[in-house]
Amino acid sequence: MKHPVNDFQVLNTVSDYVRFYEMAAPLHPLLTILDLSTTRVRAALTAEEWARLYTPVVPQLYTVFLKRNLKGTLYYGHQPYDFSEGVLGFSAPGQVFTIDPSLDISEVTGWMLLFHPDLIARYPLAKKMASYSFFSYDLHEALHLSAQEETMLDGLLAGIRTEYERPIDAFSQDVLVSQLEVLLNYANRFYNRQFITRRHGENSLLTRFEALLTAYFAQEGTRPLPTVQYFADELAVSPAYLSDMLRTLTGQNTQQHIHHALIDKAKQLLLSTSLTINETAFQLGFEYPQYFSRLFKNKTGLSPAAFRISVQ
Structure with missing residues (x-):
C-alpha cells in the first residue's frame, strides 16, 4: 500500500533518527x-507511540542491520525463509522504511549501525560505495548468515563500537571509516557465498530470467529496448540483486545478457530480412540508428553493414 507523501517522515541526520524514535543521543x-534488544516494542504503547512506530520514514543515512528472532514469515525472492537466525540488511540514503504491524518484533535482538554520508565523503570509501550494490537490495533479499559469519561480523562491530565510544579526537573518523570498509568488504564476500549456497533458488531465478529474455526478443514487430528495471520488475527482485546474481552464476550482469540477446536478434534480422540498417535499428527499439551501429560494432567488431556482407 502506498502512503501519501505527507505521511513520510524524512530523517536527515543521525540525531533526527534517534530523536524521532526517542532513543539515546x-x-x-x-x-x-x-542495540535492538533495548529498542523492542513494549506491550503497552500510547496511540501516539504506535503512530510513530508505524510511520514510514526516509532516513538520509546508510544503515546496516543484523536482526534475530523476528516472528513471522518474511520472503527472500518469493521463497519463505526463517528469519529467527541472523539476517543482515542494508539500505542507502533516501530509501523508505516501514514496519508491518503483523510482524512481531517483541523478542528481536541484534544491532543497527547508521552513518551519515558526510562521515565518508572525503575518503576513497565514498566512491567505492557504488560497488556495494547490496545497499540497493530489497528487504527480502537480505543476507542470511552462518553462525561463523555472524560471529565474525559481531566482532567487527565490537571494534567499531569501541572506537565509537571513545572521546572524539583527530584520528576518530579515520579509524571509523577504515573499520566500516572492512565490515562492508566482508558483507560483499558473504553475499557472494549466499548466491552459491542458495544455488537452487537462484538457478530458478536464472531460468526465469532467460525465459523472459528469450520471449521478449522472440516477439515480432517493434518494441522498446528492454531495460534492467523491466526484467527486475517481472521477476520481483531489485535491479542490483538481479545483476549480482547473474554475475555470480554466469559471469555477466543483466545489461550484458540483454546486449547479447539484442545482438543475436540483430544478426537474425540482418541475415533474414531486407530491412535497411536504420530500419533494423528501429525494429529493435533504438531511437537513433547510430547508437545501434555503435553497439553492434563494439560487440562484434564489425558494423551492421559489414557483418551482412561478410556472411553473404
Whole structure:
C-alpha cells in the first residue's frame, strides 16, 4: 500500500533518527550504533507511540542491520525463509522504511549501525560505495548468515563500537571509516557465498530470467529496448540483486545478457530480412540508428553493414 507523501517522515541526520524514535543521543554526530534488544516494542504503547512506530520514514543515512528472532514469515525472492537466525540488511540514503504491524518484533535482538554520508565523503570509501550494490537490495533479499559469519561480523562491530565510544579526537573518523570498509568488504564476500549456497533458488531465478529474455526478443514487430528495471520488475527482485546474481552464476550482469540477446536478434534480422540498417535499428527499439551501429560494432567488431556482407 502506498502512503501519501505527507505521511513520510524524512530523517536527515543521525540525531533526527534517534530523536524521532526517542532513543539515546548519539555519541558521534555522524554515526550511531543501536542495540535492538533495548529498542523492542513494549506491550503497552500510547496511540501516539504506535503512530510513530508505524510511520514510514526516509532516513538520509546508510544503515546496516543484523536482526534475530523476528516472528513471522518474511520472503527472500518469493521463497519463505526463517528469519529467527541472523539476517543482515542494508539500505542507502533516501530509501523508505516501514514496519508491518503483523510482524512481531517483541523478542528481536541484534544491532543497527547508521552513518551519515558526510562521515565518508572525503575518503576513497565514498566512491567505492557504488560497488556495494547490496545497499540497493530489497528487504527480502537480505543476507542470511552462518553462525561463523555472524560471529565474525559481531566482532567487527565490537571494534567499531569501541572506537565509537571513545572521546572524539583527530584520528576518530579515520579509524571509523577504515573499520566500516572492512565490515562492508566482508558483507560483499558473504553475499557472494549466499548466491552459491542458495544455488537452487537462484538457478530458478536464472531460468526465469532467460525465459523472459528469450520471449521478449522472440516477439515480432517493434518494441522498446528492454531495460534492467523491466526484467527486475517481472521477476520481483531489485535491479542490483538481479545483476549480482547473474554475475555470480554466469559471469555477466543483466545489461550484458540483454546486449547479447539484442545482438543475436540483430544478426537474425540482418541475415533474414531486407530491412535497411536504420530500419533494423528501429525494429529493435533504438531511437537513433547510430547508437545501434555503435553497439553492434563494439560487440562484434564489425558494423551492421559489414557483418551482412561478410556472411553473404
